[in-house]
Amino acid sequence: MARFEAVYKETYGRITAYAARRCDSPQDAADAVADTFTVAWRRVDELPEGEQAMLWLYGVARKVLANRRRTGRYRQERNAELDAEVADLYGRRPDSGVELDAIARAFRDLPGDDRELLSLVAWEGLDREEIATVLGLTRNAVRVRLHRARKRFARALAEADVSHSTTRRLVPAERSR
Known part of the structure; x- marks a missing residue:
């Protein structure tokens, strides 16, 4: 106990x-x-x-x-605060809600596994080895999947005509311990 x-x-x-x-x-x-x-x-x-x-x-x-x-007891929707965090990860803060909405839609439209990987990095601040443990995968599988998820997200943002800095990447948030 x-x-x-x-x-x-x-x-x-x-x-x-x-x-x-x-x-x-x-x-x-x-x-x-x-x-x-x-x-x-x-x-x-x-x-x-x-x-x-x-x-x-x-x-x-x-x-x-x-x-x-x-079981239908849970609906996945992003709220404005989390959308803003994703927007912050990709450079400048949008001047209007239009770009923020496009970022939120691009994120929501990603496959669930991609959203989970990106969320574990950005929101939970986990590294690849920790993500591998959480998901029951090898570190190399996480590396490959994370690379592909980032690419798909970048492509979705480009298709939505959302400008983002190519020098900033989805990286772990600071851990608060």
Whole structure:
């Protein structure tokens, strides 16, 4: 029980932020977080030590959210704050909502796996090795998939006539620990 409590206290904020960025409402995010920690409680013997526990919980949360989508209790929409973060990653801030809307549409129109990879980098601040752990892939598979996701996003932005700096790339956000 003490082990679970320690992991819960250490990871709750990041798991909550992860879910909040992927849910339509705070209530949906709270439900997803509760489900995630319920799984962790039931499988506490499988819970890895140290930083690996956070990555394991990201993987659990990802599956919880996928189950919620499949059952129709979850609708994926980006809110203006998250759209602005994506816009900031690609250079200048749009002068009007038109460009911001185009960026949001381009992001939403990406395949779900691409959105998840880009989100794990930009919003969760994970590196390739950590993403590999979360997704159950090899580091090299993550590298290739991330490269392709970035290319598809850049192509979608170009097709939407959204200007972005070619010198800035989708890179991990600063980690707040």
